[in-house]
Amino acid sequence: MQTCISLYGINKRDMFSKACEYGIRASIFIATNSSKGIRVGIKDVAKEIDSPEPFTAKIMQILTKNGIIHSAKGVGGGFEVSNEAVKTIKLIQIVDAIDGDKIYRGCGIGLKECSEAHPCPVHFEFKKIRGLLHEMLSKTTLEQLASGVKKGDFFLKTLNLE
């Protein structure tokens, strides 16, 4: 007899990894401040994007190594994005640096490679979605994202956490 309908999600899975989510939110926060000429420290970043500070610090290291964010040590130091860079940096660069490209290039159901010649059953439908995702990630600049936050249209954390 089959009684049990709808257990739920043994894995709680987001589109991107936590590391990537933090990386994106952090980059946007830093960009909004850089546009006002303000460098921000890791403490502020973690507070403003509501993320664990030491882990966020690790992610910042990845982003700086990839040349996405610039960092300065010492008094008055912190993280920033130059006015030129903020216009050219795309969301996809952050995703690539942290989660890699499989999300928009790999086979949706895990075949070792996605290929037109040897497609999996979801290949053609998935291709469309991945394509849209890829397009969006490639087109969206850090500046776009940051300006929306600066204007107060968009937010980097949920409201009132008391």
Place this chain on the structure above:
Amino acid sequence: MQTCISLYGINKRDMFSKACEYGIRASIFIATNSSKGIRVGIKDVAKEIDSPEPFTAKIMQILTKNGIIHSAKGVGGGFEVSNEAVKTIKLIQIVDAIDGDKIYRGCGIGLKECSEAHPCPVHFEFKKIRGLLHEMLSKTTLEQLASGVKKGDFFLKTLNLE
């Protein structure tokens, strides 16, 4: 000085979890066989979809508990999907059972909830993509996927692994 450009993906992340990928591939394989009136055992499943057998067995337990796949113990037992069920079962049921719904409902950059009233910077772009993903998962039946494999148009594993 900033020398280092483009490190790569500290996380190798697919769209779905391994568990979910195996679950989808397994379900499709079982469905193709059920349509020929054949029950398949866990051994065949794992072999045909190129997945680790014991782990795949665990996933089958989840799918049977959710009423997606039917199982029979004992001699001549194995896994199957009824001719009626295969027409009504949607891809989304498998994803929900294993990865949950955050991938097509949750905020793309990890805000605790995705909300129109308090949107994150990628909200409106992401909504479109998630919507398309949701639509695809909701519409695609196991039968569609299985029939493509049966006809030989689609595949459940990569070629020649010697």
Place this chain on the structure above:
DNA sequence: GCAATAAAAGACAAATTTATCTTTAATTAA
């Protein structure tokens, strides 16, 4: 030079996901 500041680097630790192995329960056939 010296103290203060702040990120980088490295070593750990916890949690989650993936994978394996053993025992149990159900079913069939003889």
Place this chain on the structure above:
DNA sequence: TTAATTAAAGATAAATTTGTCTTTTATTGC
């Protein structure tokens, strides 16, 4: 009833991801 078969359940282990803590390095101001 017994033996064979096959999935379910449970315990455990490995790998990956997430999170923390300490030490080092670079920079600034004095």
